[in-house]
Amino acid sequence: MKFILLISLSLVSHAQSYSQIRTVTTSRLMGSTYKYVNELPPFKGYKEQIGTMLLPTEDNYAVSVVAKGQYNVLILDTCLKEGASVKYKILDTAIIGMIPRNQTIVTSDCRLRQKNDSYIIAIVKPDDKKYYKNVVRAWRFDRPSRKLRRMRVEHIDCLSEGYNL
16 A cells, blocks of 8 residues: 555656646746756756757857756757856757656757758667667757757667767
8 A cells, every 4th residue: 555655646746747847838938048047937956967059159059958857858048148158048948858768868969861960959769889870759940930849750860979989
């Protein structure tokens, strides 16, 4: 009986965490500026996991993945320079949710049909090859709309940064 109660409490806790994340993507966040993402109330307790400038860097677009526990959110920003300091303005967000231990996220090192495309962000199952071909999910920065768009994973592969090290 205690075991069933613990599982039920665990499921309720995960459901509450997931519902908090779903609220993160509301339109009220778009246009918010911050220096540290956890300054924004919906991201209290989140920590940045990955942050990457998109090429060309002079356009000042960046993506980051923030997490609270096992739940992850992808953020598309533009970098704003204010004197010597930098702030970020949220352009879009996408819920990633949980990333299983046998998967990882790759930002800006992916290709579509073997052509480099730094606007692709993908979740992959790593292996010991130069390019990860087992892509689970992918998004692409759509420059004209300044939004993240979910995309099909066929013909996408991503560079293994640690290959041959």
